[in-house]
Amino acid sequence: MSDKRNRRREAERDLPKVNPRRVAFDAVRAVTADNAYANLVLPRMLAETDNSGRDAALATELTYGTLRSLGTLEAILAAASGRDVRELQQDLVDALCLGAYQLLYMRIPAHAAVATTVSLVKAAVSPRVSGLTNAVLRKVAAKDLDTWCEELATGDRLADLALRHAHPKWIAAEFEAVLGPDELAPALAADNVAPPVHLCAKPGRITKGDLSRETRGGVHGQWSPYAIYLPGGDPGRLRAVATGLAHVQDEGSQLVAVALAEAPLDGPDRSWIDLCAGPGGKTGLLGALAAQRDARVDAVEIQPHRAELVAKAARGLPVTVHTGDGREFGEPGTADRVLVDAPCSGLGALRRRPEARWRKQRKDIDELVPLQRELLASGLRLARPGGIVAYVTCSPVAAETEEVVAAVLKDGGAEVVAAEWLTGRVPDSRRGDYAQLWPHRHGTDAMFLALLRKTG
């Protein structure tokens, strides 16, 4: 056997596939090379490699943290190596980012972070670049994150803040346009903190008290009457979740759905529509509320596999699931309440999707806006006079929130209704006539809600 192969074998013994750093590397590779989603590939990899407990936590922190911080790590690696990282092979860049993340963001001693990354590179990239890895990471280790960011600062306030908090500058600019400059840093920082798991105790199916007991210490949510914060562990293992009495749902998502159900309405209140229903979180909550009020929900979803998820989420509830286009659905003027939870950029949920911020582009929003307007117009078409339509996004970006509502309002036939139920119970959630939640203010995703009443 050649010396080279022997050396590689030795390196692989140092770092077998089940090593959490190797798992993190494979997960990051899947994201950067194959466009995978970390929140889908990592749990599978952890299960396949039998990683649990502290090892799984380390692999998760390494994977999510590295992916969240990619832009900043690459800028620092470029400065430390004196070259554009795009000139390097991608698997090496991924390994360097993992190493740099440990050096700059975790309390892992520099010698350990460098040595384990060099072993990783030998085993999983090529022994030929282990020297380069060692040299670059030693340079990275010479300064802490603040010092690197100061050194790389350009004097462009927004760009410097975006670098420090690991966001593309255009996203920072979009957030600032809504929040103003003072709250921008905490808003960006909040995207870098892994969110806790929120559960929704379906009304009429299980009480919060019972759900809290089953979770062994789950705390009652601050805002939603149905929220329990899971103290830890896999929510899928809870009986209440497995049997559909409760489901995993961000508290902000709960609030906007309940705000629609609680909006004052004159006349009949039997027919509800959820026009963009997949995967069915809000359908599950609305269905449970509808059951208590003798109402019914028609849930519409264009993607068949997501429609199946809606059907699963709505089991046992007065919900009919339709696979189809919400722009062409239903009888005009018949619905009492309509939810338009429009497909959006998802920039309000960046803390859940570590790689998303580096994948999205501003033009993606421009492409979504016509569909968002058409879906909202369709929601208003379906509502009866006096009926309520909720326009919801998990994004705070002006173009896909208030500007969509303003454009549709211009066509006439609807007026804005204050989202009192929500803004009255959640401080600092008013955004003009609408409601806006934020991770840094409320601990929820950045959900936007506009309530409209069909007139005429």
Ligand SMILES: C[S@@+](CC[C@H](N)C(=O)[O-])C[C@H]1O[C@@H](n2cnc3c(N)ncnc32)[C@H](O)[C@@H]1O
């Ligand atoms: C933001 S998600 C909805 C989330 C969902 N309400 C929940 O709480 O689980 C938007 C959904 O709209 C669906 N969608 C996109 N275009 C649609 C259309 N023209 N008609 C109906 N659904 C559509 C997407 O497939 C996606 O599942």
